[in-house]
Amino acid sequence: MKEQFTRNDGRTFNSLRNMKMEVGVLNNADGSAYVECGNNKVLVGVYGPRELYSKKHSKPDGAVLRCKYNMAPFSVKERKRPGPDRRSTEISKLISEAISPSIFLEKYPRSSIDISIEVLEAEGGTRCLGIVGASLALADAEIPMRDLTSACAVGKVDDHIVVDLSEEEDQTGQADMPVAIMPRTGDITFLQMDGNLSVPEFEDALKLAFDACFFINQLQQETLLKKYGGEKNGEYYL
Amino acid sequence: MVNIISEVSKEKVFDLLNHEKRVDNRSFSEYREISIKTNYINKAEGSALVSIGGTTVLAGVKAQVGSPFPNSPDSGIIIINAELLAIASRNFEYGPPNKFAIEISRVVDRTIRESPLIDLDKLCIVEGSKVWKLHVDIDILDFDGNIMDATCLAAVSALLTTKIPTAKFVNDELSIDEDHLSSLPILNKSVLCTVVKVNDQLIVDPVHIEETLMESSLSIGFREDGTLCALQKCGLDVLTAKEVMQCMSMAFNHSRELFSLLENIKP
Amino acid sequence: MLFVDNKQIVLPGHLLSDSNLTLGRGTFRENGKIYSNMTGIVYLESETISVIPFKYTYKPKYGDLIIGRVVNSSYSSWTININSSYQGYLSTSELYDKNEQNINQIINVNDVLLLRVANVDEINRVKLTIRSHGLGKFNQGVIVRVKQPTVHFLSEENAFLNNMIQEYTCTDMIVAKNGLIWINGLKENVDKLMKIIEEIENNPFKHNLIKIVQSKIMNL
Numbered sequence: 001m002k003e004q005f006t007r008n009d010g011r012t013f014n015s016l017r018n019m020k021m022e023v024g025v026l027n028n029a030d031g032s033a034y035v036e037c038g039n040n041k042v043l044v045g046v047y048g049p050r051e052l053y054s055k056k057h058s059k060p061d062g063a064v065l066r067c068k069y070n071m072a073p074f075s076v077k078e079r080k081r082p083g084p085d086r087r088s089t090e091i092s093k094l095i096s097e098a099i100s101p102s103i104f105l106e107k108y109p110r111s112s113i114d115i116s117i118e119v120l121e122a123e124g125g126t127r128c129l130g131i132v133g134a135s136l137a138l139a140d141a142e143i144p145m146r147d148l149t150s151a152c153a154v155g156k157v158d159d160h161i162v163v164d165l166s167e168e169e170d171q172t173g174q175a176d177m178p179v180a181i182m183p184r185t186g187d188i189t190f191l192q193m194d195g196n197l198s199v200p201e202f203e204d205a206l207k208l209a210f211d212a213c214f215f216i217n218q219l220q221q222e223t224l225l226k227k228y229g230g231e232k233n234g235e236y237y238l
Numbered sequence: 239m240v241n242i243i244s245e246v247s248k249e250k251v252f253d254l255l256n257h258e259k260r261v262d263n264r265s266f267s268e269y270r271e272i273s274i275k276t277n278y279i280n281k282a283e284g285s286a287l288v289s290i291g292g293t294t295v296l297a298g299v300k301a302q303v304g305s306p307f308p309n310s311p312d313s314g315i316i317i318i319n320a321e322l323l324a325i326a327s328r329n330f331e332y333g334p335p336n337k338f339a340i341e342i343s344r345v346v347d348r349t350i351r352e353s354p355l356i357d358l359d360k361l362c363i364v365e366g367s368k369v370w371k372l373h374v375d376i377d378i379l380d381f382d383g384n385i386m387d388a389t390c391l392a393a394v395s396a397l398l399t400t401k402i403p404t405a406k407f408v409n410d411e412l413s414i415d416e417d418h419l420s421s422l423p424i425l426n427k428s429v430l431c432t433v434v435k436v437n438d439q440l441i442v443d444p445v446h447i448e449e450t451l452m453e454s455s456l457s458i459g460f461r462e463d464g465t466l467c468a469l470q471k472c473g474l475d476v477l478t479a480k481e482v483m484q485c486m487s488m489a490f491n492h493s494r495e496l497f498s499l500l501e502n503i504k505p
Numbered sequence: 506m507l508f509v510d511n512k513q514i515v516l517p518g519h520l521l522s523d524s525n526l527t528l529g530r531g532t533f534r535e536n537g538k539i540y541s542n543m544t545g546i547v548y549l550e551s552e553t554i555s556v557i558p559f560k561y562t563y564k565p566k567y568g569d570l571i572i573g574r575v576v577n578s579s580y581s582s583w584t585i586n587i588n589s590s591y592q593g594y595l596s597t598s599e600l601y602d603k604n605e606q607n608i609n610q611i612i613n614v615n616d617v618l619l620l621r622v623a624n625v626d627e628i629n630r631v632k633l634t635i636r637s638h639g640l641g642k643f644n645q646g647v648i649v650r651v652k653q654p655t656v657h658f659l660s661e662e663n664a665f666l667n668n669m670i671q672e673y674t675c676t677d678m679i680v681a682k683n684g685l686i687w688i689n690g691l692k693e694n695v696d697k698l699m700k701i702i703e704e705i706e707n708n709p710f711k712h713n714l715i716k717i718v719q720s721k722i723m724n725l
Binding site for chain 2: 086087089090092093094097100101177182185186187188189190191192193194195196197198199202203206210
């Protein structure tokens, strides 16, 4: 039943849009990543850890993770006014909460790690790509981490649970649920939902999100390994 | 919302939790006393003073006639804004809403909008030019944990008791009849329940000290029929899938309690 | 059991081992298993497992010889940029025995100093010292910034190579742990030395790098 459902853009319920990831794309940043998914284009840069001089903001027992999610004015159909708004403030807070469980912040007291997420073009699901990119950029910056963080949105469209919602499905669908996990332990670091879901549907959606996150995690790993060396018998060596 | 707690009180809270007890002798799945006082502000079209234990929030609804958003020309507008007033806690500061206040506003907004609590299409006066614009402002007056639930309860209670004047178009002119008031077109009620993970245990309705020590929390918005309308995970730590399902059943039981409180609110 | 090979590339969260090995750099233990916490190469030596990252910033350690630039001065200390995430502090009391009235005449902002790390406390405050033989202000020479593997190659592994390079190029060279190298000599000699450093810098993990460098020196 579920398998026969075809979405407006021709995808099945469990197929993602084309994804492209790259790390080390910026010259000055300590770590950077570029993520494309469909027409979404997200650029992430990481600076730090660097000493934070403001006594008010610094913490003696660990680094402060500062995350800024910003959308370019031309990234959406109606021009977006530059600067932070309520949506980007909330997303910035949630992304930094989604990333921080994976980082050993306690290794860098009195310092800050700054993540800038720039959405160059948006087509639904940018907050998840922001998390995917931020995690890649942190790995590129060689900041000690427990695991990479992977994220993907699931939702309900025409009474079907589907993965990786497009812009149209995001606006007209019945529910939208972005999820981020640390794939090694399966811990959920980010969970949000709006729309209409029953509890059993929620369970299905969460399972689908986990599968998608595991897949995206594979892509993230390949991206990082590709930068640092060639493949040899399935394992990567120098 | 940075707060420093001595190691002693932290250990005390954790020790109590390990013995299945809490600082105020409640069980893990027990709310503090909730009181809802509607029509508290006479000048507002609708209002509610809600307190959950030591947390007090006040919601007020003001209605104005305005022009609709271009992407939805035939529906009314609802704007929800929460303010963490500096009188509520020594850790709150005056100034534009910080990320915590914005998060609360947006989660409550989603709970009410996705439910949907109000049939916004019925708030349209003239398609494309004149619609009702409802401003729901929520002030947090006193803070002792669990503002998310209190804010949502106050906003819903205030909207349930809101009465707006009748607006008509007579001879191309807008006339507002202040004498004939009508209730808002209510479709679905919704409530928000937050479950907090402290010391790897799940509790509802945390007090301030428990909230400061929390690892993460999950706020769940329920409709009256038990389906979900909003979810939000906060906090710097993780939740496992099993914990999420536990949160869900705990929160569902509490949503029934909150709905029975909302039953008593008559417009 | 070991789940990786020596010199394999691993990513953050990669399971390395579940046996009782000593944790080296770039690893952490969770539920009795050892994982990598960064992108790098597995390095197994006797009973210690570590992950050597591809790039990293210098982390101050007690006793390290470092080069730093004075960025600020106050009544009690100088703040010094040591090419790391954290800045270093050099107390003015370090100069008591110099018997000077105006300390700013000895050390000024923008001066480049050769220092040693005297102490790093639990919140990563870096205390530096200048009271030791050979430490002090540089009055001439050039400073080159290199990556950490180059520093490792020139100082720890192959100290003899360091001497050999200095001898053959007729220059003075001080390799500081924080990724800065001080070179002094005639212009053309310095240029020769720079070429050698560049060679090391570009292929830090290359097989037989010592021999390549040696033959390069001989052919100068």
